[in-house]
Amino acid sequence: MQKLRRKMKPLLRLGRKESIYFMVFCLFIFVVSISLLFVYEKKRLNKEYNTIIEETLTENLHHDVQGLKLSLDSVKKELMVAMNMFEDNQSDELKAFLAHQNQLNPSRRILYQKLEKQTDILQIIPAGTKAELARLREGQIVFSHPIYNEATNGHVINVVAPLMDDGKTHGFLYSQVDLSALLSKHMTNDTYKNVQSSIIDNQGVILYTSESKAAKETGNLYEVFPDLVIGKKDREQIHAMIDDEKKVSSVIFNRKNTSYFVSAMPITINDWYLVLSVRGSDVLLRSATIFKEIVRISIVAILITLSVACIVFLQLLFSNRRLEIEQIRNKRYASRLQAMFSQNNVLSTAIDIKTRRIIDVNDALTNYFGYPREEMIGKEISHFNLVERKVLDVQFEKMKKSSTEFLAVPHRLSDGSIKLLDVSTSVIDDGVEKFLYVILFDSTDREWYRSELFKEKEFLRITLNSIGDGVVTTDNQGRITGLNSVAEKLIGWSTEEVENQYFTDIVHLQNENTGEITSNPIQKVLSTGKTIGLANHTELINRYSEVIPITNSFAPIQSERGKTFGVVMVFHDMRLEKEHHRQIEFLSYYDELTGLFNRKYMENAIVKLAKKQESLAVIMIDVNGLKISNDIFGHETGDLVLKKVATILEETCSSRDLIARWGGDEFVILMKGKLLQDAENLVKQLKDITVFIEGSNLPLSLSFGCACTDSQTSIAMALQDAEKNMYQQKLLNGKSYRNAIISTLLATLYEKSNETEEHSKRLEEYCLAIGQRLQLSSKELDELSLLALLHDIGKVGIDANILKKPSALTDEEWVEMKRHPEVGYRIAQETADLESVADLILAHHERWDGKGYPHQLKGEEIPLACRILSVVDSFDAMTNDRVYRQAMTTEEAVAEIKRSSGTQFDPKIVEHFIHVLEERKE
Known part of the structure; x- marks a missing residue:
């Protein structure tokens, strides 16, 4: 460590000296930069803020002028209205108008001043000019100079309207406009404060909103305020500037080293101008912003300077040390690369590009091939590589140009075994010469697996295609x-x-x-x-x-x-x-002959529809006489008839309706979401269609029965009701075998009594006519037809002598005769197809007033069909001959029925019957 410190001392001394010079230079640059920035920023900010101040002053000035003009014009209009009232001698209305106006706007009252002496004018318009006084004498409205008002501690303008009579002024109406609410006075915002408002005219300043006592003076204020911002020359400059531009203008004045920002605009009243002014020292945002900008720039410049100085110093300090470290690192890197080559488990070798001889191998390669290192170095690669010479030449040419990879190249080992190796080559330039760096990977097992995988893949392909x-x-x-x-x-x-x-x-x-x-x-x-x-x-x-x-x-x-x-x-x-599946489903749920749904499908649909609780109309249809058609013309003809009926039903019904072949000659229609009236309308359409037997002109008729579900009627019950109604209609159809029951009963009746078939047909015709006027359903009309035919069927149980007796009956005979409704009731009850009209047969002799028999029913307690039959039966009996009397005329019979209306007969039924007779007569 001491040796290292001794070596580093000269470097440290050199670094400190150069760093001091550099930092001094940076400080000099910093000071110059800050000075230039300060000068530039000051100019830029001054220009920018001068523009902001002028724009805001101009905006406030425009607002004040508009407000002042609006207030003065409003007062002028109110005074003109009051003057007109006075000129029209509407003094009472004038007083009322003034009182109402002053009450609505106490701050702007209209006052009346009587002119008794000339000085009264000067109280209203002090300092008034000759021109203003002349306009007053001419009857014009005049605006006074600003007047200081002690009560409001502010200036006002009197708007004066003269009141004249015969060309002479005898009084004035005037109103005061408070200027303190209209002018910007001592205004403060984010831009400036203490804005002063002035009004000037051609002579001088007539208003100055200063807090000094002298500002309360009126007239020309130049003499009062010798230090006014707006001097005489300034006023002339403002006049000239406004006259040239004819709009708001701004200017900057300098007074005693203080700048003033001034904006002026004409008011167009008495040739006045409104002027706003503010001192430069009252501009708030300029100094604060300049200070913030300079501080910010200074801090940034200092930080940048210090950062650059530290970087240079550290760079000089550690440059020599870094050089030594890099040399040590390069040595380690070279030794590491050599170790990576020689100690790597990957088979590696270096080959001379020109001679194709091996110049170096690693231990992994010598161990793999089984040769010592000295024996492998200097050998050509063809000694180990088993590729043909021509192919090897082509491969080696590729190796010289770029990195290349060869797969599964055969090589011979020292023990004579042959291995497949992947060969990857790269051209290496070490700065002195170029050589090939080669890496080899044993791919023998891989190639074996590949062969096996190919076999499996081929087997899989054949299997998948099979x-x-x-x-x-x-x-x-x-x-x-x-x-x-x-x-x-x-x-x-x-x-x-x-x-x-x-x-x-x-x-x-x-x-x-x-x-x-x-x-x-x-x-x-x-x-x-x-x-x-x-x-x-x-x-x-x-x-x-x-x-x-x-x-x-x-x-x-x-x-x-x-x-x-x-x-x-x-x-x-x-x-x-x-x-x-569709064929099976069709056979399961469709009728093979007609193509309609079959009964099984319809029963399943009924179960599903019952869960939805949706309203449902049911129509049951029967082909009359199909059995006879089959017997006469053959079953093929009968099948054609059923197909025609199915086609007619499909064409007539809507797409939402379910149509099924219910049995041999029966069909069912389920109308989802429909009511009984909808089913009745459909039946009317179907009744108009005639089905002819193939190969003949013989028509087949259809019988219909309708019903509808409701809260108390299930779909199953509706089907039963529809079937019952259908069988009831088949009774009325002459082509139906069920009609044989009625025919047999009526034949017995006609034989024992005076009743005739013509009588029954007339009753049926009249009853149906009345029923159609009452818009009865098809079921009710069928019941009415049966009642007309079978109402007297009980007479088959009465003695024939009583039935055909030409004279009056005794009491005992009359009691016997009155038994026939009950007898008819029992006959109908015992016959399944007539059960629906049994109650009607029992009640067909009841009277409207309750005096009938057998149960003395009264009014609407009597079934409607019985009330209809009662009127029609009486009329037919009166207009046809009997064994005990002659027939009446139609007029006599109608008169008799009218007399019994309300006692024996239902009045409404009587009215309908008379209409039926009139229609038939017409």
Whole structure:
């Protein structure tokens, strides 16, 4: 350490001396720089702040002038209104106006001054000029010079309006405008303080907002204030400046080594000018900002100077020491490089470029080849390298030009064995000569594994191409690495075309039901490392935009240790299976003959619809006479009829309606979200359609039954009601075998009594006409038709002598006759197809006033169909001959019905019936 210190002393002395000189030089530069910066910054800031002050003064001046003019103009307008009132002799209105105005604005009251003597004018406009007095005599409004007001401790301007009569002034209206609220006085902000306002005219200064007592004086203030900022010459300069520019102007005056900033603007009242002024010493931000700027610049300059000085000093101090350290480091580096070459386990050698002889080898190479170092040095590389001479020449030429790598080059060892080595060469220039630095790696095992891997890969390729499913493999980045032949056929791309392209760019998957693009499944497998399978409803969109339904799965390609190398996708073309499934589904849920839904599908749909609790209208349809058609024309014709009916239903119903073949000749329609009226309207459309038997002009009719679900009626109950209504309508259809029941009963009735078929038909016709006027449903109209035909069916149980007796009945006979509603009720109850009209047959002899039989029902307690039948039956009985009397005329019968309206008959039904008769008459 002492030797090192002795060597370093001259260097330290040299460093200190040079450092002192350098620091003195830096200090000199610093002082000069600070001086120049100070001069420059002062000029720049002065110019900048002069501009800021002038702009803010001008802005405040413009604001004051506008406020002053606005206030004076407003007062002038108010005085003109008051003058007009006075000239129109509206003294009362004038007083009221002045009182109201003064109450609204106490600070700007309008006062009245009567002119009794000439001095009264001078009280209002002191120091008034001859011109101002002349304008007053002419009836013009005059603005006085500023007047000091003791009450407000500020200046005001009187705005005076003369009141004249016959050309003579007899008084004045005047109002005061307070200038203290309108002028910038002693204003202070971030820029300056103590702003003074002045008003000057052609003669001199007439207002100066100073705090001195002399500022309370009026008139020409030059004599009062000899030290005014604005002197006579200044006033002339301001006048000339404003006259030339005709706008606001600013100027800087100097008074006793003090600068003043002045801005002036004409007021256009009495040729006045408003002037704002501020002393340079009252400018607040200038000195503070200059100080901050200089301090900031000084600190930065000092820090920079000290930093540079320290750097130079340290650089000089340690430069020699660093040189010694670098020499030691280079020696260590050279020895380290030699050790790295000789002691490295990698096979290394150095070869002369010109002679191809070995000039150096490391221990690892001699141990590997089994030769001593002395024996290997000086040998040509062909002694160990088994490559043909021509090939070796070509390879060596490549080595001379640039770094080169040769794979699996055969070499012979000392024991005669042959090893495959990878050879990597680099051209090295050590500054004296160039040589080849060669590194060798044993690749014998690798090449063996490569051969085995190739065999396995070929076996795997053959296996994948033999699989009936498509297979796609990717790497860890989701890039495609391979396709089997099935995948190429389905996707439409070959492996060469898509290799190294991203899976999502080639394979497009979507949901069969929603059409949404499936998120990238490759990334899911790579992130989770688990096998996933997409939903069954997945579709593949291939290169040609064909949509192919598939089932698929994605699995990670992993090593035994669980490391993931990629993903394999296996997918199966489901088109044949889908088609087969569709055929099975069609046979399961569709009627093979008509193509409509079958009963099984409809029963499943009813269960689902019942859970939704949605309103539902049900229509049951039956093909009348289909069995007879099959017997006469054959079953093929019957099948054609059913197909025609199915086509008609599909064309007439909406797309939301469910249509099914319920049985052999029955159909069902479920109208989702519809009401009974919607079903009735659809039935009306279907009734207008005629179905003809193929090969003949014979039509087939359809029977309909409607019902609707509600809070108390389930879908199953609605189906039962619709079926019952349909069978009821089949009773009325002459082509239906069920009509044979009615025909048999009516034949018995006609044989025993005086009732005729014509009577029943007339009743049915009239009843239906009234029912249509009342807009009854098809079910209610069918019930009304049955009632018209079967209301007297109970008379089959009454003695025929009583029924055909031409004279009046005895009491016992009348009691027997009154039994026929109950007998008819029991007959209908015992017949399943007539059960719906049993209650109507029982009540068809009830009266509106409650005097009918058998239960003395009254008013609307009587079913509507019975009230209709009662009117129609009475009318028909009166207008047709009976065994016990002659027929009445229509007019007589109508008159009789009107008399019984409200007692025997429902008044509203009577009105409708009379309308029906009038329409038929027309």
